[in-house]
Amino acid sequence: MLLGEGNLSFSVSLAQLAEQNVDMVSTTFEKEVHYSETAAKNARFLRRRGIKVLSGVDATDLTKFFGPVRFDLIVFQFPNVGSREPLYGRNPNHVLVRRVLGSAGSHLSYKGQVAITVVNSPHYDGAFDMDSAAKRNGYEPPRAHPFKFSDYPGYTHVKRKRTA
Ligand SMILES: C[S@@+](CC[C@H](N)C(=O)[O-])C[C@H]1O[C@@H](n2cnc3c(N)ncnc32)[C@H](O)[C@@H]1O
Structure with missing residues (x-):
């Protein structure tokens, strides 16, 4: 599980490095409505891979x-x-x-x-x-x-x- 993932690019990099589907949950402190374009794109990528993305997580x-x-x-x-x-x-x-x-x-x-x-x-x-x-x-x-x-x-x- 990843905390405070900012623009989620570390999660994306991990997901791409994993040879198989990775059992991972990525979280950001920021709420999804405040995501940058990059963060929103990365969230979509992760979800397509079956990775849970949660926003607003303290x-x-x-x-x-x-x-x-x-x-x-x-x-x-x-x-x-x-x-x-x-x-x-x-x-x-x-x-x-x-x-x-x-x-x-x-x-x-x-x-x-x-x-x-x-x-x-x-x-x-x-x-x-x-x-x-x-x-x-x-x-x-x-x-x-x-x-x-x-x-x-x-x-x-x-x-x-x-x-x-
Ligand atoms: C320097 S940024 C790093 C972001 C990302 N982890 C990275 O490596 O690019 C620090 C991050 O800590 C997050 N943060 C600060 N307080 C937090 C809290 N209480 N819970 C979760 N994240 C928090 C901020 O939202 C911000 O995204």
Whole structure:
């Protein structure tokens, strides 16, 4: 299951890389009425492939959208709230990730995993603080893996507009 998919191009790339039909649910925070042309085109592509596309899904409140459903893998590519205004004294992106992990915990299968890709640059230094977000929600310490855009043809990462 994919969270915060923006223009859905990562989901499309995954679907195209899969050799067989892929059992996947793609979600966006944005409501479908606000989709860009690209997002709408990608949503149509995914649905034609039998992939469920859900809009308006808040990744911090998954039970509201998925009830008791559990997933083997929950993915969030480049979570970003578009603000740096501290929330409870913390970077708001850390708070987002912390809440997402809290919510995802109730929707993982027995050996389920969460994969979150974040930018590794001095600009974001410490912003996400994955270790403490994971620890606070009872996860094992996160393991870092490199992410190469070139592995996902067609993935056009959407940057979130700054609101503060
Ligand atoms: C930098 S964009 C990345 C979009 C997409 N994942 C990509 O890689 O192109 C950050 C995304 O996080 C989403 N987002 C922010 N808060 C969210 C929330 N509470 N639940 C789900 N998505 C959220 C935004 O809607 C935006 O699409």
